[in-house]
Amino acid sequence: MNGNPCPPGGNPKCFAQHLGECEGEIEKEHPVSECVLLAVSGGKSTIFVRGRPSQKEGEVREIPIPNIVSHVLCAKHNRALTDFDAAGGKFAEGMEAMNALLGDTKASFDTFEVDGDALERWMLKVLYGAVFGGDTKLPDNAKSKGILPPIEGLRILYKGESFPPGQGLYLLPGPPGANATDELELGREPLMSADGNIAGMRFVFYGFNFVLLVANVHPDHASKLDDWMYRPKGITIRGCNKLLRFKWKTGAYSDTHLVTWEGLFDLEGNRIPREEKRG
Ligand SMILES: [Zn+2]
Numbered sequence: 001m002n003g004n005p006c007p008p009g010g011n012p013k014c015f016a017q018h019l020g021e022c023e024g025e026i027e028k029e030h031p032v033s034e035c036v037l038l039a040v041s042g043g044k045s046t047i048f049v050r051g052r053p054s055q056k057e058g059e060v061r062e063i064p065i066p067n068i069v070s071h072v073l074c075a076k077h078n079r080a081l082t083d084f085d086a087a088g089g090k091f092a093e094g095m096e097a098m099n100a101l102l103g104d105t106k107a108s109f110d111t112f113e114v115d116g117d118a119l120e121r122w123m124l125k126v127l128y129g130a131v132f133g134g135d136t137k138l139p140d141n142a143k144s145k146g147i148l149p150p151i152e153g154l155r156i157l158y159k160g161e162s163f164p165p166g167q168g169l170y171l172l173p174g175p176p177g178a179n180a181t182d183e184l185e186l187g188r189e190p191l192m193s194a195d196g197n198i199a200g201m202r203f204v205f206y207g208f209n210f211v212l213l214v215a216n217v218h219p220d221h222a223s224k225l226d227d228w229m230y231r232p233k234g235i236t237i238r239g240c241n242k243l244l245r246f247k248w249k250t251g252a253y254s255d256t257h258l259v260t261w262e263g264l265f266d267l268e269g270n271r272i273p274r275e276e277k278r279g
Contacts, residue, residue, distance in 0.1 A: 014074040015132040018151050024075025070133040081125050087118030094244040098237055099206045107241045116246035120168045123212040124157055127201040136190050170228040171257055172209040229254035
């Protein structure tokens with residue numbers, strides 16, 4: 001993914017340096033965008049995260065939002081992604097609304113429309129920023145810091161090019177009721193290919209698993225993706241009056257993901273009253 005020297009016009013501290021069009025100082029940024037952090041934190045000043053280099057496998061830690069910053073893009077390349085940040089924010093807002101109003105049958109009916117193509121690019125930005133900034137954990141504690149995105153990926157992000165067929169956003173359905181949880185958590189973990197390259201990133205929002213796939217899957221492993229939902233139409237939870245709908249330039253590839261929310265359960269499988277959990 002890297003190895004080539006920074007070209008003329010590129011800022012060696014910017015992950016888009018190979019486009020050679022850097023301008024302005026490196027900007028301080030939240031690696032997952034402030035609007036998304038605020039949405040998934042429910043307006044609180046802390047957030048539960050996992051997958052950062054200092055964390056153990058599977059560990060979830062509460063971190064103050066102002067402490068989550070990175071310096072991975074020059075001013076020009078940072079500001080060029082504002083629309084994608086907005087899509088990420090809208091998506092997080094919809095997920096938060098669905099989560100907050102689970103089981104509330106009196107809530108008004110709302111549809112959150114999210115630009116799926118922009119959301120994929122927001123995830124791509126998060127992936128590249130987390131890897132280049134060393135803010136994510138690779139297998140065997142390998143360091144990701146300084147690993148640059150491939151030029152093809154930068155063209156998807158900055159030059160309006162499309163993801164290759166089969167790459168992009170997937171939703172990983174779980175068993176009914178297993179998806180929707182009350183967990184206020186944002187996880188993001190890189191996915192590695194067999195040859196050790198970064199193949200994508202897994203994002204966890206309130207128990208929903210999304211994967212941004214940025215590599216082609218080897219035909220021997222293609223069946224693993226059989227029940228993954230590629231570019232779904234939306235997400236809806238039975239027992240919740242909020243609907244998340246994705247708009248795709250190419251049209252959706254999978255139907256709306258319908259989840260039945262069956263309540264909250266502790267580790268022994270006993271139902272927990274929602275109020276109790278909220279504390
Ligand atoms: Zn730049």
